Amino acid sequence: MTAQDGHLYTEQKNIKWGDYLKSGNRIFIGSNAAVPNALIDDLIANSQGLHDIETVHMLTLSENVWAKVEHKDLFKVNSLFIGGKNIREAVAEGRGDYTPCFISDVPHMFHEKILPLDAALIMVSPPDEYGYCSLGVSVDIVSAAVKAAKYVIAQVNTKMPRTNGHSFVHVNQIHSWINVDQELPQIVAPEIDRRTEQIGQYVAMLVENGATLQIGIGKIPEAVLTYLGNHKDLGIHSEMISDGVIDLMLKGVINNRRKTYHKGKAVVSFCIGTQKVYDFVDGNPHIEFYPSEHINSPVKIAKNDNMVSINSAIEVDLTGQVVSDSIGYQFYSGIGGQVDFVRGASLSKGGKPIIALPSTTKDGKISRIVTHITEGGGVVTSRGHVSYVVTEFGIASLQGKSIRERALELIRIAHPKFRDKLLSDVRKHYWVPEYQESTPSSVPELGSIEMKRFNFADVNYILRPLAPADERKLQEFFYSHNKETLIMRYNHHITQMTREKSCNLVSVNQHTDLALCFTQKDSLGEAIQAVARYYYIDSINSGEVAFVIKESLRGRGMATALLAEIIAIARIRKLDSLIASVRRDNASMLKVFERAGFIRQASEDFDEVSLKLPLFASTNIS
Incomplete structure (x- = not known):
């Protein structure tokens, strides 16, 4: 695929994998909703003589066939963020690895050859008249992989939206390609239960008019977005966006007018959702996609006044340490952009980094506010970074609080049936003096949220x-x-x-x-x-x-x-x-x-x- 004399040559080509790969190489696979499945299938079908190819990627929304047991001799999984079908199983069974890292640091690891890439397998839109393809719905670390890899191999997909910002790759950067259309994976917003709705209400209470948001996908983010409908002049500087953000943009609630960085624009690195999202970002001049080293840079995030980051967790201990990537010794997801945005919001004028989670596991038997971190669990966000923790029982404000004050704040938002035990446990470590006798109690008569x-x-x-x-x-x-x-x-x-x-x-x-x-x-x-x-x-x-x-x-x-x-x-x-x-x-x-x-x-x-x-x-x- 080349641009020559003003003409674009897009004839179908067969990829000669042997020209680009050899056993033991490391390849990058496109992220999120832009996994080039046709390229993977073609590589598997023409992999004679290849072994032990390391696949590096973050979240990949696909069948992830390279992580199946039957391909363990061909591929070795190295996930920078665990998720998607087969990946978690591969890591748990030892057929794959998890490399913890801040998303903002991944481009540096590619460029500085800490994780050198032999090839980047990506998905792009067809080129325009000037020879530029768009990385579409997933710019994130794909952009850095394109620049750092020895070879760039692309799946050209006419269903890939053309997004604005720093999302373009010229045809002369692509060494080989195939033209195969592929529907983008669609993620439907989950139904919101009562306790998630309450969490959303509390988080929305912390968001002031004119704030700039970082928000993800899932029950809690959707609940938060539901309760922002009466806010005014919100902005977006976020790793990702989904359907809920689009709804608020269409209503004019999110208009980016009061942003102090990228004023007037919603800026993101990728999007996930239904076809509604993909259609909305296609050619939309009001949403710009930038690489992770830009979007996730804490210094750049902090340029937004009143920056609010909203992230989730698996558990939080009574000192404020946040576990987000593992359940005990079982690695579950990844560090991702949580620390990037927590730090950026902390540095922002008027910023608020928020960790939101249900007070218990789904069955209600285990508290997610804990005296000490579960053995094997890893701290993603340190106690020094945390400002607010939110459950369905309220908001714990931790910034500037002593260990004793933090413990009392977090016990207050724990499930009532665990509060006495938490206070008893924490007292063993002398964080709470003897004159502090009672556990926090609630005032449900104030309403569904006690604020x-x-x-x-x-x-x-x-x-x-x-x-x-x-x-x-x-x-x-x-x-x-x-x-x-x-x-x-x-x-x-x-x-x-x-x-x-x-x-x-x-x-x-x-x-x-x-x-x-x-x-x-x-x-x-x-x-x-x-x-x-x-x-x-x-x-x-x-x-x-x-x-x-x-x-x-x-x-x-x-x-x-x-x-x-x-x-x-x-x-x-x-x-x-x-x-x-x-x-x-x-x-x-x-x-x-x-x-x-x-x-x-x-x-x-x-x-x-x-x-x-x-x-x-x-x-x-x-």
Whole structure:
């Protein structure tokens, strides 16, 4: 296939494999949805005299016939990311190898002859009038393989989309080829179960308008994308995209307008999905495909302000170490681009690296939040890289947290039936002091996810339950108060909030008592801005309510919003009433309670006003 005198010669050729390969060579096989199956079949059919050809590739969506037992003398599998039919079995049985590596480093290994390539077997679109073929739906490490290999052998497929960006290969770079059409493999989005839906809701809560996303394929990514439908001006800088991203682009939710790098463009290295995705990227000027060394470069990723990376895991230990490529000693997938994007998002201004996973295995018998990593398991993302871990039970914020605080945060999002055991286990290693007695508990009455987003005076806040890991935050909140606030709240001027006292205040049994807070993210992390709680009084089936709002934020509606949540939860829990004691000179707080329907009661203390809200008609006010 050559371009000469403006004419393109595309006559069919038979590949003479002996001219390009000999026994013991190493070949690269095209990635993801661009596996050149016809080339592999042709090589197998004409492999007389060839043995021990090492195949290097990452995820390959095909039958992967080269990994079958019957071809073990011809091919030796070396997978950079385990997945696809026959590959996992070959690695597990010792007929294949797994080479762990960051995807961003693979091009370097090709170019520097750490993994020298004798041939690259790839799939391309037919050439255009200028002699350029497109790598189509899989540029990733294919681009580097084309540049590094001694020989490039191509399957020309008219069904391969022509994608824009740095996806082109000129015909003079190709040494031999065959023209064989091949349908691209289609991956249908999986059905989303209830717990995956909750994970998606929590992750979506972390995504701000104007953020740039890296997101993969599978249940959790699809659930996240489902809950981003009301966001605005999102962007894409991602290793891959699938159907869910296309839907949000068509709705205008993803428009790349506020990106700070590749502004106005969605940039990726490959795509996987249904025919809808392949049709959408074909010739689309709004999506550009770039090699992995560009897309996966942490430095380039970090050029996107508000970069959000969303990745999954097999298990996370209580220090924040993330296992993603193995189940014990069984290698399952690979490092892939997880660390590239976690690091890039960490370096981004306003960035958020997120690890999302279900709290248990499918059968619910094994916790995926663990005291220590399963023997044989390997850390992909270190405890120093992790900022957020999300399960169906909430969001654990780990950045800047001590080991003890991390343990408490992660226990809070573990499945409730494992929390006591996790706290007991972690205590053996002295990460949790003796005064930390209770495990985190939940407030399901807040809704399907125990977080709500509020906006006061054009500033976003999160309402959520107070948790044991908030011990230090509550201390900081206390020390931000002025003397007047302390007197109003505690009736005297207290000067110290000890660690033990703070721990006691955040270690709430939320099933009987209730403690909620408003928090705000800033450059220093998450800060508590308001706290509201009630203490349950069993003898009268009532809750005694108390509030503290940061001085500079009063009068914006926070107390009213918190009180409304407390009243709603108390009604669900069938409390007969709520009561409160407020200093007589605290006119603003009295107004909040009385607007909510609280009625003044007789009080033995002249300096305080007693108030009561009957929650059911039969409740006696007096």
